Amino acid sequence: MSQEKVNKYKEEKANRKETIAKQKRQKARNKVIAIVVAAVLAVGAVGAVGLTIRNEYKAYINSLPSYSSTSYVVSDDAGVLSTEEAK
Numbered sequence: 001m002s003q004e005k006v007n008k009y010k011e012e013k014a015n016r017k018e019t020i021a022k023q024k025r026q027k028a029r030n031k032v033i034a035i036v037v038a039a040v041l042a043v044g045a046v047g048a049v050g051l052t053i054r055n056e057y058k059a060y061i062n063s064l065p066s067y068s069s070t071s072y073v074v075s076d077d078a079g080v081l082s083t084e085e086a087k
Helices: 002-014 016-063
Strands: none
Touching: 002 016
């Protein structure tokens, strides 16, 4: 049993550099993936906030009354706006 342990230890020691290098690559890859995911989420959140602000602004602009329309002109029943001068 102890000879198996010794052989296993020797094998691990022989492959230690490759194992450590592989672990470092995995850590670096995981770090890059985490940064990319965080950046995508941040851009998505900023985009969602921007879109919400834009939609609220458009809704506000559309809710304002339009003073350029002629359909709301009040007729001059009292003659106040007539151009004829009273004699």
